[in-house]
Amino acid sequence: MFSSSTLVYSLSLFLSLSLLFFLFILSPHILLSSSTLISTADDLDDLSLFHRAVVSSSTNNNRRLISLSPNPPPKIAFLFLTNSDLTFLPLWESFFQGHQDLYNVYIHADPTSSVSPLLDSSSINAKFIPARRTARASPTLISAERRLLANAILDDPNNLYFALISQHCIPLHSFSYIHNHLFSDHHQQSFIEILSDEPFLLKRYNARGDDAMLPEIQYQDFRVGSQFFVLAKRHALMVIKERKLWRKFKLPCLDVESCYPEEHYFPTLLSLEDPQGCSHFTLTRVNWTGSVGGHPHTYDASEISPQLIHSLRRSNSSLDYFFARKFTPESLQPLMEIADAVIFRDD
Secondary structure (H helix, E strand, O other): OOOHHHHHHHHHHHHHHHHHHHHHHHOHHHOOOHHHOOOHHHHHHHHHHHHHHHHHHHHHHHHHHHOOOOOOOOEEEEEEEEOOOOOOHHHHHHHHOOOOOOEEEEEEEOOOOOOOHHHHHOOOOOEEOOOOOOOOOOHHHHHHHHHHHHHHHHHOOOEEEEEEEEOOOEEOOOHHHHHHHHOOOOOOOEEEEOEOOOOOHHHHHOOOOOOOOOOOOOHHHOOEOOOOOEEEHHHHHHHHHOOHHHHHHOOOOOOHHHOOHHHOHHHHHHHHHOHHHEEEOOOEEEOOOOOEOOEOOOEOHHHOOHHHHHHHHOOOOOOOOOEEEOEOHHHHHHHHHHHHHHHOOOO
């Protein structure tokens, strides 16, 4: 006969197995990977970083006001968000060549990824920022992007525009073209896609549960847009100062198939705070024709041509696209072959 303790143990084991069966089979969407969650310690570390960046920006602005010397030229901070090697580093090195006083490069590399040590000796003089693990379709990407913005603000007060780039991005124009257009007559406008009429928007809004975004974010205020942006400094500061929306967007999603926080946080925030100061379109071209598994079309070596570059530049706005994605590693060589004659020639 079973002893009472054996019976209790067996019953507990049965209940545990039943619970696991329910979680794995009947309700898979409530299982949440630890890599998609933001720990309290990480959140507090980020808040401290953001506070230092805001204070630093305010201090530097005051110094600039009382300074008698002319202001140095404005810079673009290129923010690389990556979980793999920077395949197109040679192309970017050619892009940046000769403009060392007009840009900075910052890299947030997932700590579980292996990024080439060649970056240490690269001519672009990239700065690796303290990074944490990221996962697609999770608030960890929002944290990484805010972390990039804060580090760039802290590092150099002359960073006045902030361009988010992935390891799959390439430039479509010369550096001079991009710098001149950003600092010509746009009055510190930010270039970020902000859309309100996309399919499945309601499912994305309710991905954390019905009414989970309330009261901070009403459905009519919820926006979607490309993850890749070019932000003016005033909007970058707005992003790292923000607290209220972040409390909602860092919540875990129950409907993981409809959850893309990185495509909603920035458009929603800037649409609420300064819609007139934003372009509502992105400067990064992406081809969603024939997308697979939520990923856009990826150009391979056989597709690279001058005609492709010229077609990718064209947009419906007053500005050409500045960047494009995605490209396979094998496309690097044909891109390098046409870089000087096509990509970096803006006639």
